[in-house]
Amino acid sequence: MSRLSLRGLTKDYGELTVVDRIDLTLTEGEFVSLLGPSGCGKTTTLRMIAGFVEPTAGAVEMAGKVISSPGSVLPPERRGMSMIFQSYAIWPNMTVQENVAFGLKLRKLSAEEVRRRVGQILEVVQMGHLAGRYPAELSGGQQQRVALARAIVVKPAVLLLDEPLSNLDANLREEMRFEIRRLHDEFRITTVYVTHDQAEAMATSDRIAVMNAGRIEQVDAPHLLYTRPRTRFVAGFIGRTNLLEARMENGEIGLDGFGLKVAPTNPEPNGGTRPVLLSVRPQSIGLHRNRPSGPDGRPAVPGIVAQRVFLGETWDYVVQPQGNGARLRVTAPPLQVHEVGEAVWIDFDPRQIAIVE
Amino acid sequence: MNDTATILPKPAARAGEPRRAGVLDRLSHVEPVALVWLALAVVLLLLVVAPLGKLFLVSFETQETGAFTLSNYVTAYGRARYRDALVNSLLLGLASATISVVLAVPMAWAVSRTDMPGKGLTWAVVLGAFVVPPYLGAVGWILLAGPNSGVINRVWRAATGAEGALFNVYSFEGMALVIALHSFPLVFIFVKAALDLVSSEMEDAANILGAGTWTAVRKVSLPLVWPSIMAAFIVIFLETIALFGTPAIIGIPARINVVTTQLWQFFEYPVRVEVAAAYAMPLLLITVGMIAVQKLLLSRKGFVSQTGKGGERRPIKLGPWRWALFGWCASVGALSVAMPLLVLVQASFAKAWGRGISLDNLTLRNYRLLIFEHEMALTSIWNTIWFSASAATFAVLIALLIAYIVNRRLVPFGEALGFLAMAPFVIPGIVMAIGFYAAYASPPLALYGTAAIIIFAFTARFLPIAYANSSAAVRAVHPEMEEAARILGSGRLHAISRVTAPLVKKALLGGWLIVFIVASRELSAAIFLVGPRTRTMSVLLYDLSEAGNFEVLAAFGGLLLLITMVLVGVGMKLVGRDFMLRRT
Numbered sequence A: 001m002s003r004l005s006l007r008g009l010t011k012d013y014g015e016l017t018v019v020d021r022i023d024l025t026l027t028e029g030e031f032v033s034l035l036g037p038s039g040c041g042k043t044t045t046l047r048m049i050a051g052f053v054e055p056t057a058g059a060v061e062m063a064g065k066v067i068s069s070p071g072s073v074l075p076p077e078r079r080g081m082s083m084i085f086q087s088y089a090i091w092p093n094m095t096v097q098e099n100v101a102f103g104l105k106l107r108k109l110s111a112e113e114v115r116r117r118v119g120q121i122l123e124v125v126q127m128g129h130l131a132g133r134y135p136a137e138l139s140g141g142q143q144q145r146v147a148l149a150r151a152i153v154v155k156p157a158v159l160l161l162d163e164p165l166s167n168l169d170a171n172l173r174e175e176m177r178f179e180i181r182r183l184h185d186e187f188r189i190t191t192v193y194v195t196h197d198q199a200e201a202m203a204t205s206d207r208i209a210v211m212n213a214g215r216i217e218q219v220d221a222p223h224l225l226y227t228r229p230r231t232r233f234v235a236g237f238i239g240r241t242n243l244l245e246a247r248m249e250n251g252e253i254g255l256d257g258f259g260l261k262v263a264p265t266n267p268e269p270n271g272g273t274r275p276v277l278l279s280v281r282p283q284s285i286g287l288h289r290n291r292p293s294g295p296d297g298r299p300a301v302p303g304i305v306a307q308r309v310f311l312g313e314t315w316d317y318v319v320q321p322q323g324n325g326a327r328l329r330v331t332a333p334p335l336q337v338h339e340v341g342e343a344v345w346i347d348f349d350p351r352q353i354a355i356v357e
Numbered sequence B: 001m002n003d004t005a006t007i008l009p010k011p012a013a014r015a016g017e018p019r020r021a022g023v024l025d026r027l028s029h030v031e032p033v034a035l036v037w038l039a040l041a042v043v044l045l046l047l048v049v050a051p052l053g054k055l056f057l058v059s060f061e062t063q064e065t066g067a068f069t070l071s072n073y074v075t076a077y078g079r080a081r082y083r084d085a086l087v088n089s090l091l092l093g094l095a096s097a098t099i100s101v102v103l104a105v106p107m108a109w110a111v112s113r114t115d116m117p118g119k120g121l122t123w124a125v126v127l128g129a130f131v132v133p134p135y136l137g138a139v140g141w142i143l144l145a146g147p148n149s150g151v152i153n154r155v156w157r158a159a160t161g162a163e164g165a166l167f168n169v170y171s172f173e174g175m176a177l178v179i180a181l182h183s184f185p186l187v188f189i190f191v192k193a194a195l196d197l198v199s200s201e202m203e204d205a206a207n208i209l210g211a212g213t214w215t216a217v218r219k220v221s222l223p224l225v226w227p228s229i230m231a232a233f234i235v236i237f238l239e240t241i242a243l244f245g246t247p248a249i250i251g252i253p254a255r256i257n258v259v260t261t262q263l264w265q266f267f268e269y270p271v272r273v274e275v276a277a278a279y280a281m282p283l284l285l286i287t288v289g290m291i292a293v294q295k296l297l298l299s300r301k302g303f304v305s306q307t308g309k310g311g312e313r314r315p316i317k318l319g320p321w322r323w324a325l326f327g328w329c330a331s332v333g334a335l336s337v338a339m340p341l342l343v344l345v346q347a348s349f350a351k352a353w354g355r356g357i358s359l360d361n362l363t364l365r366n367y368r369l370l371i372f373e374h375e376m377a378l379t380s381i382w383n384t385i386w387f388s389a390s391a392a393t394f395a396v397l398i399a400l401l402i403a404y405i406v407n408r409r410l411v412p413f414g415e416a417l418g419f420l421a422m423a424p425f426v427i428p429g430i431v432m433a434i435g436f437y438a439a440y441a442s443p444p445l446a447l448y449g450t451a452a453i454i455i456f457a458f459t460a461r462f463l464p465i466a467y468a469n470s471s472a473a474v475r476a477v478h479p480e481m482e483e484a485a486r487i488l489g490s491g492r493l494h495a496i497s498r499v500t501a502p503l504v505k506k507a508l509l510g511g512w513l514i515v516f517i518v519a520s521r522e523l524s525a526a527i528f529l530v531g532p533r534t535r536t537m538s539v540l541l542y543d544l545s546e547a548g549n550f551e552v553l554a555a556f557g558g559l560l561l562l563i564t565m566v567l568v569g570v571g572m573k574l575v576g577r578d579f580m581l582r583r584t
Helices: A042-050 A096-106 A111-124 A140-152 A170-187 A198-204 A222-227 A232-237 B002-006 B019-029 B033-058 B071-078 B080-113 B119-131 B134-145 B151-160 B172-197 B200-208 B213-241 B245-251 B259-266 B273-307 B321-348 B365-373 B377-407 B414-426 B429-441 B451-476 B479-487 B492-520 B537-547 B550-575
Strands: A002-013 A016-027 A031-035 A057-062 A065-069 A081-084 A158-162 A190-195 A207-212 A215-220 A242-249 A252-255 A273-280 A285-288 A300-310 A315-321 A328-332 A343-348 A353-356
Touching: A002 A042, A002 A190, A016 A042, A016 A057, A016 A190, A016 A215, A031 A042, A031 A198, A042 A081, A042 A158, A042 A190, A081 A140, A081 B200, A096 A111, A096 A140, A111 A140, A140 A170, A170 A198, A190 A198, A207 A222, A207 A232, A215 A222, A215 A232, A232 A242, A232 A273, A232 A353, A285 A315, A285 A328, A315 A343, B033 B273, B033 B377, B033 B414, B033 B429, B033 B451, B071 B080, B071 B273, B080 B119, B080 B172, B080 B213, B080 B259, B080 B273, B080 B321, B119 B172, B119 B321, B119 B550, B134 B151, B134 B172, B134 B245, B134 B321, B134 B537, B134 B550, B172 B213, B172 B245, B172 B321, B200 B213, B213 B273, B245 B259, B245 B537, B259 B273, B259 B429, B273 B414, B273 B429, B321 B550, B365 B377, B365 B550, B377 B414, B377 B451, B377 B492, B377 B537, B377 B550, B414 B451, B429 B451, B451 B492, B479 B492, B492 B550, B537 B550
Parallel strands: A031 A190, A031 A207, A081 A158, A158 A190
Antiparallel strands: A002 A016, A002 A057, A057 A065, A207 A215, A242 A252, A242 A273, A273 A353, A285 A343, A300 A315, A300 A343, A315 A328
């Protein structure tokens, strides 16, 4: 059942289109991330869902009812949503307890009920012992937990998160990622999560909507986004990749200058010849000292190591295939050492090559 | 800080090495800054410590012999009339601070957080009310709301046929309102600065949890700036109880005695400095105590550190309510600036101000009289300009040196200098003036009636303004800016003059102008210290108001206003539009 849907949602500021005809539907209890570089319109989209920004065109629907459309926006306070802000927006003049109780009191619950639910949620986020503190006396991570508790305690129809971890240091960010997912697994609140950090999106989300220049480029489960990127932007933004120009001929791919014939798993149904773009992940390329003679018949070409960087967990090589101007990034395990200038062989896994637009 | 290393003792020379080299070595590491520190300490002792100490001592002395006595306190608080004056002062302070808060908080919220139209106009109102000297506003309000011939009351009688007055300015309420109409800009500046720091996300967070605009303002925005509102309330309370001009111009005719006017009466012949000193002590204690409370309020819970980061600020859309708010701001502007100044200007060009605006009532006689015939008018203008300019120059110079030494931690106990420079902030101007009188008026220095005593008193009185300004300016220059110059071979003084000074020039100019402007309208410190030939414009204006010739008084007020506007205009041109209204 769909809980929240965006239909052709658009926001212009004068000539500038910040959000451009976005369609997205969330089912009940789903966790979807809006992922993209800064300025791609993801925060504006979130603020339109919250009701802080009026759309120029299109609509936001919740449980089948239009709640935002041009000229008619249900005010944020009547949406039954809650939101976690980039700055947390924990009110510094109230204690932890008072912050969390704020939304419940507005819902006219009895004092007893408010106390019970605040106590409960503070235990869930492990902040029960700090209920009487003021925000200024809390660390960044603790403030983040208060923000989470305050947003969840009202049992919102939709939970919105706007880059909630960007103000935390790296270790804490990793911890809070799992915390957010754990809370989602516990409460199953329909959630929209805005971030520019792909690891964050991958760790938390059921699906990720990758945004670029106001458009959604692709919506998919995290592993599909990585293995089957559909656009050049998605392939480059999620993880690192090699983009290769190739020709499509009768359902087979010919790489320029390589003379390789590979059959990727998502071939175009129609025949004929046309240029296509391939995304090949660095770690899907095999690197060998001698010509590989594997039984699987992977296509292989000779090349020269042009550059290398040791990153600890991997070697990062740049290999120049023979007779071709391309420079391919290839990763290899730490013990596989090649010198710059060394002649090597590389081979490709056809299953891990994606055609992108 | 790396700078401290240069003045810390060097490690003792190792045994066997010639000792003399160590000493020379050490001497070459001494910076001239230690001497500057000493000079500054002496200056501050003379400007701040000596007058206050003398004031305190004098309050326990017998007039002729100097023997210890408590009789001054008995005299000062022995009469009901004197005690009533203290109560009146406190009530007046509470009333005008309350009115100021009521006037200014909606304005501050409207300008900072909403889409109210006419924000520029509101700023103009605030600036106008801020730069017009309060005693000038008081004169304007006498013309507006004097019980018999005040414009408002004449119009009221003509319109309704009623007998009495609609509003009599010669009353406690009248005095409180007139004071508030010139104090509210402080509340506006404090509260707006605080509201500007509250990110819109704070309100958004309340909205998304179910709070409407009004609930969010009531539960989140206003509580967040509550410390600032209280701080502004305290400042206005203190300014009011230390204010001399308005209580003297309105209160004395209305027979409402307050502490400041009572102090003035102790200075009438025969001058009783000792009693005045004793009588001023509670004023000083209240001020010190309240400033401490204010500091406590502002530091509590780290409000500011929490609200500063993150999030954009978007104006709240008010719909039709924005016109109601605009109406409020415009009304405050009419009452505080437009109406008083209008009647003042009208009176200054009138043969008889009560006859209203007509051609045969127009004259330049009042201005001609002041400029060409009055024996003191031009002298007082000249006095005002050069006293204020000297005081501003001294204050900024002293403040800059102290600020630099304190901020760069050049000497141990540098903070003591900073503390002394800020100390006059908690001393009411009128108390300061009596202290200067007690310390320097009589022999051996016998400075009474000289320009020097006024200039020094102004310097001391406005040193905190200059210090806050210079300190902010110096702090804004990262020490590494200078260190970068020094590592390339430039000495400290060279680095200061080539790197630091150009960077703080503009801020210092702003500080100089602010001190100049507030000094040029200072009345309460001046009136106790001027002699026959050293009267300033503000003192002369007060003398004229006692004489009761309102046309000439208005014309002199017009001149004062013109000079103030020119100065403020120059300041805005040189330093920026909001240079008077920045919260430091």
